[in-house]
Structure formats: C-alpha cells, structure tokens
Amino acid sequence: MSGRRMSRRIRLGGVALAGAVLLPLGAVAHAGPDRPPGRPSPVEFGAAPSLVTVSGLPCLSGGDFTVSMTNTSSRGLFADMTLAAPAPITLSRRLFSSYLPAADPDQVVSTKVLAKVPRDALPGRSTIKLTVERRTVELPVEIQPIPEKGPGDNLALGEQAFASSTHGNVTLCGGVDGNKNSEEWGASGTHDATAGVFPDTYGVILPAATRIGRVELYTLDSARYPAAKMGLRDFDIQVHTSTGWQTVAEVRGNVMGHVTATFAPVGADRVQVVTYDSNDHKYSRIVELEVYAS
Amino acid sequence: MTAPRNHREMLAAVTATRRRFVTATGAAAALALTGTLLGVRSATAEATGKDSRYLFTLGVASGDPLPDAVVIWTRLAPDPVAPFGGMPDRQVPVQWQVAEDERFERVVRHGTAVARPEFSHTVHVDVRGLEPWRHYFYRFRAMGQISPVGRTRTAPAPDADIARLTLAFASCQQWNAGYYTAYADMARNDHDVVFFLGDYIYEVGIPEDGGVRRQPVPMEAAREAFTLDDYRAKYALYKLDPDLQAAHAAAPWVVTMDDHEVENNWCGPYSLDLPDPAEFVVRRANAFRAYWEHMPLRLAQLPNGPDMQLYRRLTYGQLVEFSVLDTRQYRSNQVARGAWVAPNDESRDPSRTITGDIQERWILDGLGASSARWNVLAQQVLMMPVDRVAGPGVESPMGTWEGYSASRDRILRGVYERGVKNLIVLTGDVHANFAGDLKLNFTETESPTVGAEFVGSSISSEGDGVDIDEWGRTILAEGPHLRFMNHQRGYVSCRVTRTEWTTDYRVVDRVSDRTGTVSSRARLTVQDRVPGVQP
Numbered sequence A: 001m002s003g004r005r006m007s008r009r010i011r012l013g014g015v016a017l018a019g020a021v022l023l024p025l026g027a028v029a030h031a032g033p034d035r036p037p038g039r040p041s042p043v044e045f046g047a048a049p050s051l052v053t054v055s056g057l058p059c060l061s062g063g064d065f066t067v068s069m070t071n072t073s074s075r076g077l078f079a080d081m082t083l084a085a086p087a088p089i090t091l092s093r094r095l096f097s098s099y100l101p102a103a104d105p106d107q108v109v110s111t112k113v114l115a116k117v118p119r120d121a122l123p124g125r126s127t128i129k130l131t132v133e134r135r136t137v138e139l140p141v142e143i144q145p146i147p148e149k150g151p152g153d154n155l156a157l158g159e160q161a162f163a164s165s166t167h168g169n170v171t172l173c174g175g176v177d178g179n180k181n182s183e184e185w186g187a188s189g190t191h192d193a194t195a196g197v198f199p200d201t202y203g204v205i206l207p208a209a210t211r212i213g214r215v216e217l218y219t220l221d222s223a224r225y226p227a228a229k230m231g232l233r234d235f236d237i238q239v240h241t242s243t244g245w246q247t248v249a250e251v252r253g254n255v256m257g258h259v260t261a262t263f264a265p266v267g268a269d270r271v272q273v274v275t276y277d278s279n280d281h282k283y284s285r286i287v288e289l290e291v292y293a294s
Numbered sequence B: 001m002t003a004p005r006n007h008r009e010m011l012a013a014v015t016a017t018r019r020r021f022v023t024a025t026g027a028a029a030a031l032a033l034t035g036t037l038l039g040v041r042s043a044t045a046e047a048t049g050k051d052s053r054y055l056f057t058l059g060v061a062s063g064d065p066l067p068d069a070v071v072i073w074t075r076l077a078p079d080p081v082a083p084f085g086g087m088p089d090r091q092v093p094v095q096w097q098v099a100e101d102e103r104f105e106r107v108v109r110h111g112t113a114v115a116r117p118e119f120s121h122t123v124h125v126d127v128r129g130l131e132p133w134r135h136y137f138y139r140f141r142a143m144g145q146i147s148p149v150g151r152t153r154t155a156p157a158p159d160a161d162i163a164r165l166t167l168a169f170a171s172c173q174q175w176n177a178g179y180y181t182a183y184a185d186m187a188r189n190d191h192d193v194v195f196f197l198g199d200y201i202y203e204v205g206i207p208e209d210g211g212v213r214r215q216p217v218p219m220e221a222a223r224e225a226f227t228l229d230d231y232r233a234k235y236a237l238y239k240l241d242p243d244l245q246a247a248h249a250a251a252p253w254v255v256t257m258d259d260h261e262v263e264n265n266w267c268g269p270y271s272l273d274l275p276d277p278a279e280f281v282v283r284r285a286n287a288f289r290a291y292w293e294h295m296p297l298r299l300a301q302l303p304n305g306p307d308m309q310l311y312r313r314l315t316y317g318q319l320v321e322f323s324v325l326d327t328r329q330y331r332s333n334q335v336a337r338g339a340w341v342a343p344n345d346e347s348r349d350p351s352r353t354i355t356g357d358i359q360e361r362w363i364l365d366g367l368g369a370s371s372a373r374w375n376v377l378a379q380q381v382l383m384m385p386v387d388r389v390a391g392p393g394v395e396s397p398m399g400t401w402e403g404y405s406a407s408r409d410r411i412l413r414g415v416y417e418r419g420v421k422n423l424i425v426l427t428g429d430v431h432a433n434f435a436g437d438l439k440l441n442f443t444e445t446e447s448p449t450v451g452a453e454f455v456g457s458s459i460s461s462e463g464d465g466v467d468i469d470e471w472g473r474t475i476l477a478e479g480p481h482l483r484f485m486n487h488q489r490g491y492v493s494c495r496v497t498r499t500e501w502t503t504d505y506r507v508v509d510r511v512s513d514r515t516g517t518v519s520s521r522a523r524l525t526v527q528d529r530v531p532g533v534q535p
Helices: A172-176 A182-188 B007-013 B024-037 B181-188 B228-239 B242-250 B277-294 B357-369 B401-418 B470-478
Strands: A043-048 A052-055 A064-071 A077-084 A095-100 A108-116 A124-132 A135-144 A160-163 A200-219 A232-241 A244-251 A258-278 A286-292 B060-066 B069-075 B092-099 B107-115 B122-127 B135-142 B150-153 B164-170 B193-196 B253-255 B312-316 B320-324 B374-378 B423-427 B433-439 B449-455 B482-486 B489-497 B500-508 B518-527
Touching: A043 A077, A043 A124, A043 A135, A052 A108, A064 A077, A064 A095, A095 A108, A095 B228, A095 B277, A160 A172, A172 A200, A172 A286, A182 A286, A200 A232, A244 A258, A258 A286, B060 B135, B060 B150, B060 B242, B060 B312, B069 B092, B069 B135, B069 B150, B092 B122, B107 B122, B150 B242, B164 B181, B181 B242, B181 B489, B181 B500, B181 B518, B228 B242, B228 B277, B320 B357, B357 B401, B401 B449, B423 B433, B433 B500, B433 B518, B470 B482, B482 B500, B482 B518
Parallel strands: A052 A135, B060 B253, B164 B193, B193 B253, B320 B374, B374 B423, B423 B449
Antiparallel strands: A043 A064, A064 A108, A077 A095, A077 A124, A124 A135, A160 A200, A200 A258, A200 A286, A232 A244, A232 A258, B060 B069, B069 B122, B092 B107, B092 B135, B135 B150, B164 B489, B312 B320, B433 B449, B433 B482, B489 B500, B500 B518
16 A cells, blocks of 8 residues: 555564664674584574563563574575573564575674563573574573562552553553653653543553552653643542542643642552543653552 | 664674675575476475374465466465464475366376475475466375365467456455455456455554454564564465465466565665665565565566566467566655655656666567557556545645656557557555546546556455545546546456456455455446547
C-alpha cells in the first residue's frame, strides 16, 4: 500500500539490524576451541553486554542484550545464530538469521534480545548459549533477587503496570520504572495511544494485597512541556480492595506536575489512575506512579 | 521511539580486517540449487528418518508455467512458525511426482529433490519435459509422508492459437486484517493461471491476539520483520491459511512483490524508516531471500543478496503475453514519501523512473516485438492518475505511477508509437477495485486511449469494505478516464478470448469472519483492437 494510509512508522524498538547497536566483538570470547575442523568460518559473532542481568520484577527486569554476527569474508552470505537458555529463563528470540554483507570495513549485523525470568526465579548464575555454525559462545546471566521493599519504599516500583492503551512511542512500564524526571520523559514516561479520547486508565498490580495509604503521581512537567499545558487535568486515583475499586482522590483542574493523595490506609492489590482530561486534551501522560504504605 | 545509533560510529569501532574466505554457506547454496531445482537425485541423500509430525503444513504450490515446464513448490515445516520450521539441521530428500491424473496412475515425471536447511527446507522443482497447455497434478513425499495434491497447468505452445484463457489476479492479504474468503472462491473456480501483484505478507507487527482473527500469534510471527527468520515466520503464518493453500493448490501462480514483502513504501535503495542504507540492504536481502524461498519461483529469480531479477515475461501462445513488472527495486525515491499530494515539478521530472531504465527498455522492446493479441502488464501500483480532492485541487498518490508520471508517459507513448495491440494493465496495492482507460495524455479527454487498466482490491487488507464511499465517489468524479470503482475486498477473475477481454470483479461482503460470501460486483469488457474499457 502506498500513499493513502501511510500513517504507520516502523519502530526499531525491539529488533534492529546493523546500525542500531555498537557491539564490541571482544566483549565475549567467540569462536572457541570447539570450532569444527576444516575451513575457518568467516562469521564472527558475539553479544553485549558481556553479562546479562535480569530479575523477576515484571517492569524492571533488565535482561536486554544484543547479539551480532559479522561477515569477515569478501562475499555476502547468510548465517544463523541459535539462542538457548535453561529454565526458568525465556528469550524473546530463539533464532537470529540474517544476510551478512561483505563490506569493508566489516559490517556488524545485530539484533536485540530480551531475557526474562518469572518472579519466583531463584537468584544465581546461568548462561545463554549462542551458536553459529556449531561454534558456541556462553553468555553469562545473573538472575538477581527482587529487592526487598521496606516500610517506606515505593511499592509500585518495577511491578506489573497495566493500561487501557499504550502509545507506540513509549513503554507500558515507563510509569513504574523509578524515573520521575520529566526531562527524560520520552525514555521513561508513558501515555495512552488514543489522542483526544478519554477516559484513560494506567495502573499497577502489586504482588499481593498490601496496606497502602499514599499515592504519589508525577505527570509530565518539564521546562518545555509544563504540566499546566501537557499534564493530567482531571483524574481519579483508585485502589482495588476486596470489595472492588474505591476512589481515594478526585483531582480536577490540576496544573501541577506532582500530586499526592493521602488516605486512610486500606488493603489493596491494585492502584490505578483514571484520567478524564489532560491539559492539552490529547494524551494522559504519566511520568511515575508511586504507592506507599503511609 | 528508539532511533538507531549512528552507523558510522558503529563501523568505526569494528576493527576486524577483511579476510577472503570462500564461505561454507556459499558453497552449500550453490549445491542446493543445482540439486533442488533441477530435480537431480541427491548423491548424499541422508537417512529418511520418519517424523510423526505433519510436514506439509504449508501446502503445495506451482508457478511460472512455460509450454514445457512449471515450478512445483513445497516446504517441510512440522512446526512452521518456530525456528527452522521445527526441522532438524540436515538435508532431507523429497520425492516428487507429476501426473496427468489426480490418482497418479499416469505419472509423467518424477524425481528426488533435496530440502536444505539453508533454504528453510523449501523445495523448488523446475519440472521440464511437460506437454503444453495441459493440466497436471503433483505431489511430494518426504520422511514417509505424502503431501496434498496440487493441480497446475502448463502454458500453450508459443505458436498455439488458443481460444480462451482464464486468469485471476489478487494482492494485499494482510493476515490479521481479515479472512481469505476470496481465495476459497478463487480455488473453486477454474483459472489457468493466477497473478499475485504484491503485499503477500506485511512486514509490520501483528497484535498478539491476531487482529480480527482472534487467535494467538507466536512471537516469531508477531514482531515486525527485520531478520531472515522474522520474514520466514511471516510466510509460515500466512501460508498456514487453508484458503490460501487451496488457491495455490488449484492453479499455477505468477508472483511479483510490492512494498510490504520488505518494508512499507520502500523504493530502490531507499527506506522510509532505516536512515542508514547499509541497514536497509540487510533488511532487503533478508526479505528477498524469504520471498524466494516461499514462492514458486525459478532459479533465475533467486536473489543475490539484496538483488533479485523479478521482472520476467510469460507467453500464452498467440493469445496473451504477460510482462510481470518490478516497480519497487529500481524506482527513484518517492515524492513526499509516497503521500497524496499535488503532482509537482519533482513528480513530473523526466529523470525519475518507477521501472529503472533497463526494465523500461525491456518493457517497450518486449511489447514492440510481441505478436500476441493481448499484451498485459502485471504490476503493482496504479498506472492511471487518481485525484481524491473534489473540485480544483489535486491530490494524487506519489507512490504510484502518477508520482513518476514521465516514466508512465514514456511507457504509454512507447506503446502507442509501436502500435502495441490491446494493452491491459493489471494492478494491486490500493485496496480498491478500479477500472479505467490509459490515455496518451490524461489531461486531455480527447487524447488517444492506449489501453485499459484493471485494478484489483485487496484480499483482506483494510478489513471489511463498502461498495462505494465518499473517497471513491470523489475519485470517480475527478477522473474522466475512470469507469468503475468499488471499495470491498476480493479478487479479479478474467476471461480472455480472441475477440474480448472480460473482467469480473469478485467481491466479499465481509472478511471479519469466516462466513463472508463472494459475488460478482461488475463485469467489464475490452474488445479486440478497441483500446480501453467498454463504456
């Protein structure tokens, strides 16, 4: 299709080829002693970083890395990299096959991969195996413990976010990633995908019903995009208890970047913000949603 | 939105020096082609280990008929969307048979091909030594399993004066936009050959719930395709559809590609989305490779990295000659990124081309030399101009021939000057049915009509349609050369005789569920030696 409906833009977010990632080939030993006899392979391969760290925290799990292959010969060729990880690690990509052009200087062709572990994964070391032409590289993985949250900690940090919709330019987890800096909004905030359509919902699932008494909401409020022009205007903060959703704060006509809702502590397993309008009447922009015991 | 980092920065960091090895992969590829395409029995046929999982999940296909030959295709894929289709990393011998009858009592050709992992265990057998203008049945056997039976038909002998040809053409089959009900209808009707004019897959991401199909999509097929395995997974997902398989099994297909087999609105070396040409080269090569693997194409069309010889000619005796075009690979960059804007100095610039100079000469030389009664360009995008603005303003799609109007006018003037008989242009891309006259000069209603263009709607892309909408009404009103418009999904069935070309627009009332019904929306004709669509 050309022309009439070209609203879509290709995003390189999850998968990108050469050009997307700088890959130090020396980061991981490649082409080890188990290389099959005969002609040496012209494909060099590796991964970066040299240690993958991942945790079971749903929205702050880490686990992203880049794999790459490079053709060092003078003829273009296709090559396959298989990726394997033992349970409980799951990978977003089990295979990376690509054309590898012959270029001078050599051209690195790479793609992003995400490793995930479940919440109950035991901390420890593991390895991801990358194999090209029967040569295997082991990429170490550190499964990190989920940080213990004390009485004064943000209970929403890194927990599973949910939303009525999420715009393609941001991530669902952007509102619970611990970054409340509006100047880094593009990289670490979140908003809905439905311009001018309200209400929008954004919330977080707590790992278990927990006693909570305070919610801190940060909406977009940067020098360039002040809250009075771009932030949430009319919204409710709701908590989910054994009897259903309860509204703990009703905010109307807001122009501030930071809103605190304090309420009589209640046992809840979810918190959400329901936005009825924003100051630009388009998107519901949330930089960070924090939940505290009191 | 994550922007790619600076490519030069990346290259600068890579210090490995060039080495000059003959690659093992390259050698294997050459072997695969001689062994597979020529049907040569493999000297290294490995043990025929049995596999309890069904291998022929993606059906069979045939394509590019010649008077004595046709390509037959299948792929061994027990777990089609999974890495390597669920196949082991080894060659598998695949027996094939071509018979005159459906029960395979009169087998006329048979052999053993090798399905090789580096071609995702696809098999392309260029079956030679067949009789012209004859129906054949074909099937494969591998690892103790027998494939479904496909039906195909060779082309007539070059000098044969056949009385009738039936053909269908289709385009734009976005999987998650709708069901392929149109293909079920196509498969039920008898066509000598089917043309596919582009957008066989869509490279973009698929919702995990499968869009209107409401079925879970494995991550390999759901993500946007960049790598070869990503593109292979898209073909696997699409080709799992039973109606698409039925249409392939019913008749030989002649395929060409448009943009979405690679990337939305790509043109030549230019990508709208990957600013680094080196990055797009890799994507294009990955897309081309997966395309060739999954289409019933000959060795002549096997891509060489990011290049593929896709334009080609097929002749049906003295009745029809088909020139299958490639308007993507050699086109100049698009005006306004292919958007609908007013034609301007740039879009009219005679130095710009949609075909490339070599293909343009090939088109005109071929048309000039043709002795066929009907001369068909099977191609991707609208050749005639369309204007979506009522009244004095003009907005036309710059991704079509109108965005390269000098390129179009050179072809149409060349056709006119050479006295080419009965030019018919078959088009896809726009997700709408149109029919109209191709004019020597579209701005003058009295200008000679050079041929007729039949534009076929999408199989599924854009979802349920309507008979006509404001967009279509405006375009019809603004285009005096236009004869017909419809905005439903479907395909086009044509019947060609010595005296008349009949185009039957088959439309589907809905594609959002499996229960849509297909009917003929319009039947339009072109008379022999009377250029243009009959009013």
